[in-house]
Amino acid sequence: MTRSGIVERSDSGFDLSDPWQRACAARDILAVAPYQLGGLLLRARYGPARETWIATAKKRLQAEPFVRLHPQTQDESLYGAVDVAATLKLGREVRTQGILAGEAKLLLIPSAEAAEATFAARIACWLDAQGGAVIMLDEGADTDEKAPDSLAERLALHISLEGVPQTACDTLGASFGTIQEARERFPEVRVAPALFEDMATMAVALGIDSLRAPSLAVTAARAAAALAGRTEPDEADVTLAATLVLAPRLRRLPDQSAEETQKPPPPEEPAPDTEENNQRSADKPPDEMPVETALARLPPGLLAELAAAMAPGAKAGRKARTPSKNAAKGPFAPSRPGRIASGTRVDLISTLRRAAPWQTLRRRERPEANTPILIRPEDIAVSRRRGRAERLAIFAVDASGSTAMGRLAECKGAVELLLADAYRRRDQVAVIAFRGRAADVLLPPTRSMVQTKRRLSRLPGGGPTPLASGLDQGFRLAEASRRRGMSPTLVVMTDGRGNIALDGSADRAAAKTDLMDLATAIRRRDIPGLVVDISRLPRPAASELAERMGATYLPLPAMNAKNLSNAVRQQWSS
Amino acid sequence: MQPYPFSAIVGQTEMKEALILTAIDPGIGGVQIFGDRGTGKSTAVRALAALLPPIRAVRGCPYNTAVEDRADCPCETATPDEEVLLPTPVVDLPLGTTEDRLVGALDIERALTRGEKAFEPGLLARANRGYLYIDEVNLLEDHLVDLLLDVAASGENIVEREGLSFRHPARFVLVGSGNPEEGELRPQLLDRFGLSVEVTSPTDIGDRVEVIRRRHAYETDSKAFLKRWRAADTRLRNTILSARERLSATEAPESVLEDCARLCLALGADGLRGELTLLRSSIALAAFQDDAKVERAHIARVAPSALRHRLRRDPLDEAGSTLRVLRTMEEAFAA
Numbered sequence: 011m012t013r014s015g016i017v018e019r020s021d022s023g024f025d026l027s028d029p030w031q032r033a034c035a036a037r038d039i040l041a042v043a044p045y046q047l048g049g050l051l052l053r054a055r056y057g058p059a060r061e062t063w064i065a066t067a068k069k070r071l072q073a074e075p076f077v078r079l080h081p082q083t084q085d086e087s088l089y090g091a092v093d094v095a096a097t098l099k100l101g102r103e104v105r106t107q108g109i110l111a112g113e114a115k116l117l118l119i120p121s122a123e124a125a126e127a128t129f130a131a132r133i134a135c136w137l138d139a140q141g142g143a144v145i146m147l148d149e150g151a152d153t154d155e156k157a158p159d160s161l162a163e164r165l166a167l168h169i170s171l172e173g174v175p176q177t178a179c180d181t182l183g184a185s186f187g188t189i190q191e192a193r194e195r196f197p198e199v200r201v202a203p204a205l206f207e208d209m210a211t212m213a214v215a216l217g218i219d220s221l222r223a224p225s226l227a228v229t230a231a232r233a234a235a236a237l238a239g240r241t242e243p244d245e246a247d248v249t250l251a252a253t254l255v256l257a258p259r260l261r262r263l264p265d266q267s268a269e270e271t272q273k274p275p276p277p278e279e280p281a282p283d284t285e286e287n288n289q290r291s292a293d294k295p296p297d298e299m300p301v302e303t304a305l306a307r308l309p310p311g312l313l314a315e316l317a318a319a320m321a322p323g324a325k326a327g328r329k330a331r332t333p334s335k336n337a338a339k340g341p342f343a344p345s346r347p348g349r350i351a352s353g354t355r356v357d358l359i360s361t362l363r364r365a366a367p368w369q370t371l372r373r374r375e376r377p378e379a380n381t382p383i384l385i386r387p388e389d390i391a392v393s394r395r396r397g398r399a400e401r402l403a404i405f406a407v408d409a410s411g412s413t414a415m416g417r418l419a420e421c422k423g424a425v426e427l428l429l430a431d432a433y434r435r436r437d438q439v440a441v442i443a444f445r446g447r448a449a450d451v452l453l454p455p456t457r458s459m460v461q462t463k464r465r466l467s468r469l470p471g472g473g474p475t476p477l478a479s480g481l482d483q484g485f486r487l488a489e490a491s492r493r494r495g496m497s498p499t500l501v502v503m504t505d506g507r508g509n510i511a512l513d514g515s516a517d518r519a520a521a522k523t524d525l526m527d528l529a530t531a532i533r534r535r536d537i538p539g540l541v542v543d544i545s546r547l548p549r550p551a552a553s554e555l556a557e558r559m560g561a562t563y564l565p566l567p568a569m570n571a572k573n574l575s576n577a578v579r580q581q582w583s584s
Numbered sequence: 585m586q587p588y589p590f591s592a593i594v595g596q597t598e599m600k601e602a603l604i605l606t607a608i609d610p611g612i613g614g615v616q617i618f619g620d621r622g623t624g625k626s627t628a629v630r631a632l633a634a635l636l637p638p639i640r641a642v643r644g645c646p647y648n649t650a651v652e653d654r655a656d657c658p659c660e661t662a663t664p665d666e667e668v669l670l671p672t673p674v675v676d677l678p679l680g681t682t683e684d685r686l687v688g689a690l691d692i693e694r695a696l697t698r699g700e701k702a703f704e705p706g707l708l709a710r711a712n713r714g715y716l717y718i719d720e721v722n723l724l725e726d727h728l729v730d731l732l733l734d735v736a737a738s739g740e741n742i743v744e745r746e747g748l749s750f751r752h753p754a755r756f757v758l759v760g761s762g763n764p765e766e767g768e769l770r771p772q773l774l775d776r777f778g779l780s781v782e783v784t785s786p787t788d789i790g791d792r793v794e795v796i797r798r799r800h801a802y803e804t805d806s807k808a809f810l811k812r813w814r815a816a817d818t819r820l821r822n823t824i825l826s827a828r829e830r831l832s833a834t835e836a837p838e839s840v841l842e843d844c845a846r847l848c849l850a851l852g853a854d855g856l857r858g859e860l861t862l863l864r865s866s867i868a869l870a871a872f873q874d875d876a877k878v879e880r881a882h883i884a885r886v887a888p889s890a891l892r893h894r895l896r897r898d899p900l901d902e903a904g905s906t907l908r909v910l911r912t913m914e915e916a917f918a919a
Contacts, residue, residue, distance in 0.1 A: 046803065089678070092692065103693040127766055131679045131720040138626060138719075139676065160720075160766065163621045197804070203797065210792045219785050220622030225796045229803075359692075366695030367748075460764040 024182075026253050026309040030174045033063055034183045035234075036167040036254045040143075041070035041184075042192045042233040044116060047166035047226060048137060049144035051122075051157060054171035056149065062179045063171060064118075067145065070189050074143075077114035079133075081125035088132060094358045115142040122157035123150035124493060130158035137164050155490050166226035168258035184237060196236040201228060201243060212252055216313075217261030227255040249308065257308055360391035402438045402455050402491045402498040403428060403578050406484040408505065408544065409443035414471030417544060418443065421503065422466045423571025428578060429459050437582075438496065440487055441466065444480030446473040447514040451483060455491055474516065477508025478524035485528060488537045500532065500539040500561070501578055503569070506551030529558035540581045542566050542574065588802055590631035591816035592809070593624060594795045595786045601869075602779045602889050603632045604820075606757045608827045609868040612861060613778025614736055614758030616721065616769070616893065623783045624795075625761040629717050633674035635817050637825060639713050643668045646705040647752050648712045658703075658752050673714030675707050675756075677732075679723055686728065687735075687743050688750070703750045708741045711756040721760030722767045729769070732758060733776045778861045779886075780893035782906065827871040834871045836863060836878045843883055843917070850916045851909065853894040862890040880917060887913055 024035040033052070040050050054060040068076070085091075090108030097104045110132070117133065119125070133144060144165055148157040162168070184192070209224035209231075218224075231251035235243040243251070365385045372384040407421045408414070425439045439462070441453040453465045481502065488498035511520035532539065539561030543552040548565035556563035564577055593600060602615050617625045641648045642657070643666040649657035651667050677686070688706035695701065707716070716732070718724055735741050741754040760777065762769075774780070786792050802809045841863065848858045866882040875882070892905040 128679055128723050131723050135678055135719055206793045206797045210789060210796055219620055221785055221792060221795050222622035225799050228796060228800055363690050366690060366692060367701045457767045458765050459768060
């Protein structure tokens with residue numbers, strides 16, 4: 011797939027305001043010190059730009075043991091398992107070698123947005139223990155659909171090829187030979203103490219809490235220096251490292267006040283000396299540090315560009331949806347004795363384990379048998395799937411108008427009540443608020459009380475009613491969660507009357523059409539729903555919506571946290 | 585590569601102290617460490633293991649049994665009287681572990697080839713007399729966490745399955761870490777850990793720079809870095825060893841017992857487990873600080889770690905549990 015014949019430019023003067031060139035710079039830096047950097051997160055959908063990038067990356071990393079690993083890979087393949095055929099043949103236990111126990115030091119993980127937290131944790135463990143590297147391909151279609159943070163955080167370089175046309179993809183960058191030289195030089199590269207301060211300051215100014223990021227940025231600066239043939243990073247290397255490692259982790263724009271960030275605002279009450287408060291004070295960049303100078307290194311406009319991409323609701327039009335796979339299968343549970351029937355999966359190892367102790371005895375009973383193992387029906391063990399997939403309640407809340415604040419507060423209460431008793435069941439919740447021009451995902455699916463409190467500590471309210479957008483977001487979230495094997499329920503809290511169309515225009519008729527189209531789509535996809543009518547006098551608009559969605563209609567003029575959470579529980583149990 | 589030196593960890597006093605206290609008195613129970621990513625949770629656990637003195641064990645024994653205890657050990661090792669020095673075991677429990685691998689299972693090879701029923705020890709055997717570390721404990725399947733906590737509390741692994749009946753010693757300190765944003769432990773499991781620690785990134789820019797600087801020094805020239813910190817680690821190891829000896833002689837006066845009880849009562853911490861842990865860790869702290877007697881100051885210092893995960897959870901209460909412990913302590917000890 012590489013366009014051979016084109017001589018690759020060897021100069022490393024990348025134009026950092028161009029996403030393709032940034033991606034190329036990241037690729038070359040990764041090739042210099044893959045295991046020290048932990049790897050790279052590439053956010054891009056399938057396309058020529060991505061494929062060109064992967065091909066050129068493979069070329070530069072050709073000497074590394076490379077394995078492609080899909081996030082749905084089962085534990086048997088990751089860690090190895092008993093090879094039943096060989097074990098029986100040889101009469102001793104033979105194990106297959108797991109991918110993570112093998113030679114592979116460089117993993118390529120496609121469809122990383124579909125990776126579950128448990129898979130991410132496994133790979134993260136492997137990274138920590140083995141010192142390998144991961145190239146993670148995040149093909150998320152929405153801002154909410156992304157690779158797991160726990161893994162992404164460990165990878166130094168984060169780049170995106172979204173919206174890069176093929177014409178932009180010239181093969182620039184260092185040659186394999188240059189990279190080999192740089193790899194030899196890398197251990198010799200030293201850094202001045204001031205660099206640690208620079209990176210730490212920049213990280214704080216960008217709202218990055220983790221200390222791994224500035225640490226990795228220092229390493230990236232060293233790799234950049236090695237690539238450029240220097241033994242100490244200069245200004246350009248530092249800029250490159252900050253652009254590729256720190257800037258993409260942006261949590262807030264440096265000149266924004268704390269109120270507008272995703273993080274909770276500082277507490278109003280006088281601050282007792284607790285960890286929570288200490289953590290919050292970290293959010294404020296210290297005044298004496300030269301934040302502006304440090305940040306001035308970043309290419310102009312980059313932060314604004316990243317912030318725009320980060321903002322919820324900022325989407326580049328509708329994208330084609332991948333058809334949902336047969337979802338909600340649930341994870342495997344420990345195997346149980348059982349019978350072979352259609353639809354069951356025999357757990358061979360457990361079956362052998364159960365049969366093994368009796369072999370001598372059975373042999374004595376049936377000396378004429380010439381099978382290597384005597385297995386009886388009572389030995390059979392079958393794998394079970396967990397009966398029920400994780401459930402997800404998606405609340406889409408009308409946050410418009412003057413009564414919004416009270417409604418949101420009750421919704422928050424309901425969410426917390428649901429979470430508090432959802433422990434055993436491991437249920438999850440998500441909250442979408444719609445107001446103004448479009449809907450925002452306030453709380454992405456989670457079962458963490460900590461995150462819930464953090465995210466819902468300050469809720470926006472007021473303005474017109476983009477009900478269609480709210481339903482749209484809820485629909486997307488439900489579909490995304492299904493792809494992850496959860497079973498979603500959509501709870502819409504509305505009076506059923508939106509006045510903003512999907513495209514953001516204040517057109518009542520278009521808003522209505524959009525709404526009904528979405529409701530039909532939701533019913534067609536068979537997403538269970540609950541429409542909570544919040545108007546003082548129940549109106550036909552909401553019940554009409556419920557009917558169209560195939561959802562339960564529940565007029566609840568005196569809604570509060572208790573009766574709302576009860577309603578959801580009832581919906582779940584029905 | 586050798587683990588990062590324990591003494592070189594910047595700040596994180598509460599986490600370090602909790603780990604040290606369990607090293608002095610493993611009876612305190614496990615430690616759970618919850619906090620943001622990149623705060624050095626796993627680094628601390630691995631560093632602690634490297635810091636601890638080696639243990640003496642029967643050569644070839646899969647359960648790390650000491651020679652004097654070998655009468656209770658079910659192992660069939662060929663050299664029951666030979667002794668070896670082993671580093672304090674720290675066993676990593678990977679998330680994908682099956683119950684078989686954890687508790688041990690029928691030895692398939694021997695069963696198939698020789699028709700013998702034999703036990704193949706699992707990770708719990710290897711962790712005996714050491715530490716069992718689970719990163720992302722909040723993502724581990726509930727039934728495994730349950731099982732682990734049971735074994736950790738009883739010090740014995742009992743296997744009854746597949747026609748096998750087997751037991752072996754499994755005394756270890758369970759350390760679990762996780763990021764609360766990815767989900768929490770069930771409350772039923774939470775309070776079965778002895779101590780609970782919350783970690784956050786250092787807030788002081790100087791500290792943050794120091795973390796990065798040391799990490800970098802360790803990664804680029806680990807030999808020199810380890811050498812620089814060896815003396816501090818050795819000092820700490822000796823303090824832990826002498827604290828272990830002092831432990832039984834450290835006195836806990838009646839007033840201290842009363843304090844523990846009053847505090848737990850005021851907090852509404854369920855059961856007696858909270859009081860016992862609070863007391864044990866106060867004693868360990870006193871021994872660590874070379875104080876002959878436990879005082880209120882010791883209790884005050886360990887109370888947040890010992891109690892914050894035992895409070896009845898109120899979903900609509902905004903204040904964190906640490907704050908609740910501190911406030912209640914102020915009121916309870918004001919009298």
